[in-house]
Amino acid sequence: MTMMAPSGVIAPPSPKTLGDMKLSLVMMRDILLKTMFRSNVEQVTALARAIALPPRVTQELIDIGREQNLIEAMGTLHATSSAEMGYHLTESGKSRALDSLTQSEYYGACPVPLEVYRAQVERQSIKNIALSREALTGAMGHLILPPTLLDQLGPAVGSGRSILMYGPPGNGKSSISNGIRDALGDKIYIPRAIEYSGQIITVYDPIVHTAAEELVDDPNALRRTSNAYDRRYVYCQRPTVITGGELSLDMLNLVYNPTARTYQAPLQLKSTGGVLIVDDLGRQSEPPQKLINRWIVPLEESKDILAFQSGEKFEVPFDTLVIFSTNFHPNDIFDKAALRRIFFKIKIDGPNQADFLKIFALVAKNRKMPLNEDALRHLLTVKYPEIDNIYANYQPIFLIDQIIAICEFEGIPRQMSPALIDRAWANMFVQHEAIEH
Known part of the structure; x- marks a missing residue:
């Protein structure tokens, strides 16, 4: 059955047998052995979570390990415990896990074949x-x-x-x-x-x-x-x-x-x-x-x-x-x-003056900065002609945050004025000048 995720994407089908995995049995077996060795997990459901396979497929893998005398059953622990069978590595299994770890330290979730x-x-x-x-x-x-x-x-x-x-x-x-x-x-x-x-x-x-x-x-x-x-x-x-x-x-x-x-x-x-x-x-x-x-x-x-x-x-x-x-x-x-x-x-160009003012007003509202008509007129008629009226989207945030910082330093309520605009503007651009070293 094809499973569809809530997003509408078709989900990858869960493998039902080892044959569905399309991986080498040796690789899968060794990943299981390394996972058991490194994580000390013993029961099938926990092992299945660790190697990201269904319990039925994990059991198939365990059975192969048992046939090769690499894994052995421990039996249930006691009457109040889960009825699940526990497994651990034999000495041969530990030896094989260590040998496999020298070839690759990877263990845990089985990989997905590229195809x-x-x-x-x-x-x-x-x-x-x-x-x-x-x-x-x-x-x-x-x-x-x-x-x-x-x-x-x-x-x-x-x-x-x-x-x-x-x-x-x-x-x-x-x-x-x-x-x-x-x-x-x-x-x-x-x-x-x-x-x-x-x-x-x-x-x-x-x-x-x-x-x-x-x-x-x-x-x-x-x-x-x-x-x-x-x-x-x-x-x-x-x-x-x-x-x-x-x-x-x-x-x-x-x-x-x-x-x-x-x-x-x-x-x-x-x-x-x-x-x-x-x-x-x-x-x-x-x-x-x-x-x-x-x-x-x-x-x-x-x-x-x-x-x-x-x-x-x-x-x-x-x-x-x-x-x-x-x-x-x-x-x-x-x-x-x-x-x-x-x-x-x-x-992606800079805004025109109308869009600049929209952005400026939106930022001011978000920053709880009251607008001031004199300050805005000063900004548009005095300051921006200095840079050929080239507006950029970052400038409203920069200027308003600068004014907020000045107000907090001076201990005054948030406000806007031509003088505060001048102080904020001075930090937006660095005047070109020679610096002696």
Whole structure:
């Protein structure tokens, strides 16, 4: 039976037998042995939770261990305890667990084979999202944006294709990126780890992935289905990975842990099914053109190529909405071939005077700062002509927070005046002058 999550995403089916796992029996057996050795878990239901498999499949695995004299039954503990059988490792089992740990420290949840994960990625693809204008408007409700901007953003986000947002700094490109993330709204299944060619790659990262609340079944219901999915996955919000000036090409490769002898997924693999925001493009140590060249195959073919320490290369799904954000003009940092591969280019400009005043009034209201007509007239007719009337979205917050800080220092109620505007303005821009060393 196909199970549908509340978000409408088809859940990964829970394996019913060891054959459904599509993993080598030796790998699964050794993960069980290492888990028993490291966590001292003895009963089937607890072991099943530890290795993220159904109890029936876990019992199959235990039975194989018993046949190979690696696991033995302990019997029930006493009359008041659970009727469940307990198991522990034999001396041969402990020896095998230690030997396996020298090859890989990984234990716990069994991994998902890459091919099985690939099918789940298709079921929950970012390209399957039907994003409505209402959802996008709701997520951007705290921002004052030109009406035409949503007309551009809607089709861009709904397509699941790459987006380049560019324009002068301080006009909300990062806030818009976060709003896009919030507009997605639904949830998907993230594998704890995936397996390829006998190697294990951890994917689920609690820093990146936000686990969703599980549905609780009605205890009186005849059939319980709300949580009946493959427990090797974690039900999460669609992930958002944000990287900025610290991004380097090395961060897009598998990370090998020589102690654990396992791999960690790179940023783009962790963001599968969600959003990858590359903020402040042009501030990295790598040239933007070099970074974008790394994305050419993923952006065009929806697949990425990774490599193990051995040099063996393999394909993984690339199902990510990539949002590039830069303060530079695209023509200054990319060639035409690179720009052609970024599907949507959206300019995020500063507000006009009317929108600036709306933002200023909204911030003042939120900060409980009373507006003053003389102060506003001074700001618009005296101060802004000094910078050719170039408005930016960050300026109202900056100016009002500066005035609040001054009022608190002076011990006066929150208020606005031309003199306070002048003091706040002095901190927004640094006068260019030579400094003797």
